[in-house]
Amino acid sequence: MPWGTVSATLIGMVVYILIAWKMASSASIDELINNQFVMGNIAIGGAIIITIGLAASTISSALGSVMVAPRTLQALSKDKIFTSKKLNRLLAKEREKDNEPINASIITCIIALFFVILGDINAVAEIISMFFMLTYGSLCLISFLNHFGSSPSYRPEFKSKWLLSLIGFIISVWVMFKINTIYALASFSLLIIVYVYINFIHKERKGLASIFVNTVFQLNSKLHLFIQRKTGSSVFTDWRPSIICVSKHTFERKNALRLLNWLGHSYGFATYLHKVEGYYSQATTQKADKELKEILTEVGEDNSVFIDTIISPSYTSAIAQAIQTPGVSGLENNIVLFEYKKNDETELKKAIDNFNLVKAGKFDVLFLASGSKKINYSGGIHLWIDITDDININLMIMLSFIILNHKDWKKANIKTFVIIKPEEENTFKQEFIEMVQSGRIPINLKNTTFLTKDEQTSTKSLIMSNSKEAGLVISGINAEIINHDEHSAFLDCDELGDILHVYSQSRIPIE
Secondary structure (H helix, E strand, C coil): CCHHHHHHHHHHHHHHHHHHHHHHHHCCHHHHHHCCCHHHHHCCCHHHHHHHHHHHHHHHHHHHHHHHHHHHHHHHHHCCCCCCHHHHHHHHCCCCCCCCCHHHHHHHHHHHHHHHHHCCHHHHHHHHHHHHHHHHHHHHHHHHHHHHHCCCCCCCCCCCCHHHHHHHHHHHHHHHHHHCHHHHHHHHHHHHHHHHHHHHHCCCCCCHHHHHHHHHHHHHHHHHHHHHHHCCCCCCCCCCCEEEEEECCCCCCCHHHHHHHHHHCCCCEEEEEEEEECCCCHHHHHHHHHHHHHHHHHHCCCCCEEEEEEEECCHHHHHHHHCCCCCCCCCCCCEEEEEEECCCHHHHHHHHHCHHHHHHCCCEEEEEEECCCCCCHHHCEEEEECHHHCCCHHHHHHHHHHHHCCHHHCCCCEEEEEEECHHHCCCHHHHHHHHHHCCCCCCCHHHEEEEECCCCCCHHHHHHHHCCCCCEEEEECCHHHHHHHHHHHCCCCCCCCEEEEEECCCCCCCC
């Protein structure tokens, strides 16, 4: 603990407070505002003592500035802060006999003389105060962020509490705006411009971004721990999708990534794991790192999916590892997406074989039948519902609503097709209408079509005749059909676009 520095700071604060109290109690407000030498009238022998004190403090400040400022400017030039190499060399130049930064001293004196020529000490004081307060505030903010971020590389000799740093930053900003709001805003604008400029010139150097990253890591960690402690409590009442998908076909097609991007854009969270075949080793790790970089480059910045790799010798082991992975948001994953190419029985079989594994973990399951047909966004999302979708219906509707809110679907809408058997017309149809009218599901009856299906008509033919122009078809599926009727349970028509089959373990709440 540097007791000398701390003691000097505390004593100085006490002295300033006592002086302010003395002047406030011994002079009126008008005198304090209009008489710059009012202190001389209050103090004993003030005419002489105050004049000598002002001269001494002015000379002390001037000497300090003339000694420190040129060396600061020289140090900045040696760090090549300025874009011009000639300017950096000029300001960094020293006098050989005593290493004095002559050029930087001349520039400093010119700047000082400019402010002296202004003549108005109050105006100059406001401007100078902005630079001081901006420096103090920045140091306090950086100290607070480093304390909170807990970076191992931050090892100050003088350790303080993060709360003191935060209070220092807040007070500095508050004082700046109390002095002069216009100057304060101009100071922050100048600071931002200088930072952006330096960051642009020296892209290889770590700036504030690295400090903020550490802070975000710590905040994210604390939020994860909070969520873990509160899991199951009334704090989290709104359902939202947290989806994970494993696929090795990333470079062949982007259908799964596209769907995850729609779902993770605003309302949900999405994780995509690119599967690398093989056992974990140095070679497969290098391959995984290389392929991850390629994928991230391909998807670009306009992406809402957390993408990573998983190394595994089999699809089943990869799925088993993935479903045990914590959700990227802090919430546990609640949906698993299987993606396969339409009419590819091998890929479909792999998905079906792992369905019960995922189901055992109480996950809802999505099967995406990926086609090569270009998406017709204007055709909208077609939602196909029948009486067997009693449990699936809420998840199907919620997913369609979330997808529709992505900017890709801004000119689209949801069209609902409800398949009814003749004997169900007066029951299931009425129940569905009541659900819509009660506002419990975000569906418009104007965009709802009720289709009666007899024994001679197949569901596939109804979908084929009504959804050829749809951008995305969503239909429900149940476990019995998947386990006993396998391939015939999935609608994989080439004439249609992508088809999303939805299986829900329980009816999710729609408030």
